Amino acid sequence: MSRRPVLCLGAGRMGRGIAHAMAHGGHDVRLLDMKPREPADFRRLHDEALTEIGRSLAMVADLGGFDPALVGGILGRVSIHPLDQAEAAFTGAELIFEAVPETRDAKAAAFALADRHAGGDAILASTTSTMLATELAGLTALPGRTLNAHWLNPAFLVPLVEISPNEQTDPDILARLERILEQLGKVPVRCKASPGYIVPRIQALAMNEAARLVEEGVASAEDVDRAVKYGFGLRFGVLGLLEFIDWGGGDILYHASRYMAQATGDQRFAAPAIVNDKMERGQIGLRTGQGFFDYSDRDIDAYRRERLGAFLAAVRNAGLWNQPVTSADEPRRSPPEQ
Structure with a gap:
């Protein structure tokens, strides 16, 4: 089954963690740098982001998560785009994660960009850990397609994603996001817009x-x-x-x-x-x-x-289980170190 691209607005820590998870799940992932930069500065960000994602993939592989030979192919699904190429980055994206800093101005700018360029059926999911879906709904002209998807760090390992819709979120949008996450092996849970989520x-x-x-x-x-x-x-x-x-x-x-x-x-x-x-x-x-x-x-x-x-x-x-002692002379396991 072909999978449409995923777009992350923001190429910081959360965007990179989500890119790792989505690429591991077979998606082409685009990270859109949300800051205007000179070409040399963008190239540094580009290389830094890909290096970090590559290292996290290699670490999981080395820990036995998957065949290390697959790292290059997975990383090849991730691309980094400058802000002046926003329109192209949005093209065809089914799922758009907002992963910018936790300020109202940054969120408003990200949603304004999505309002201009998002496709007609795209899901707009914030990853905010502080703002509520009901508040974010006021920052976009597309509240019916907007909701929160709160990932827990490290995003590429922790299965849980807390999904919080606003009052106008289309139920089909909510269901589609849950299906996409479940295909990654994630465990989505729903919660109302409430401080702190679950x-x-x-x-x-x-x-x-x-x-x-x-x-x-x-x-x-x-x-x-x-x-x-x-x-x-x-x-x-x-x-x-x-x-x-x-x-x-x-x-x-x-x-x-x-x-x-x-x-x-x-x-x-x-x-x-x-x-x-x-x-x-x-x-x-x-x-x-x-x-x-x-x-x-x-x-x-x-x-x-x-x-x-x-x-x-x-x-x-946890290495804490002892078999029954059958002799008083048998050595006993030492407690684990802190």
Whole structure:
């Protein structure tokens, strides 16, 4: 199946990461430099961008991601274009990623350029991590084709892309973007236009709490991160946060939240209303057949076995699984280094 070109407005770090991912997925990718430059300056940018993308491709190949012999062919799908060749760069592009600096003026200029040159069915996807799709819709004459597609760095490795439409986004545009991303092996998730989207909102709380633990002398930075890597991270790499609530029982979170809020005197630990409401209704997860998810028609034993198998695989992959000790003289594995 032939694939139409992809255009990135901006040849910086995000544009290069997306170019890597899209070229790896079989697309011809054009990076449009959004700054007017003298020919010599553009040539330096051109060479720098291709070198960086080539190095990231080679690194993934060297790590076992694919045959290193393919690097040159993949990199050959990426081209860099100066701003004065914008019209040609837009020609035929099905998907246009806006990847300019996080300022309103830069976004407005990028969308104005897209308004002039984008094809009639092109998808206009911002990669902004700070502005909302509803705000961006006001910067373009094409709000029905505009939405946010928030990639997580490194864009060429992390599967997740958070997609946030505005109120005028055409459902077909949303569905097309999801299909293109899924063909790359990405995992698109939808969210409303809300500050922080999903992952940045959750991780901001987690990172700040980790910093507070060090600030308060509760644990060293090394031990906080060991706890995250070998406890928090392993568990939530298998079970999502809401699935984990259901797995253990929403009642546990309910009581733990009450204790933490009372013990610390800080309402940041208080449970949200939805947890309290589910507690009152007896919808606490696996034990009741209903929580954040519906388990009424699920084979619970098979579900538990599958998830525990994934846990075991994660522990083994981390190099932390020990076979049963059959002799008191057997050496035991040392804990991992930080």
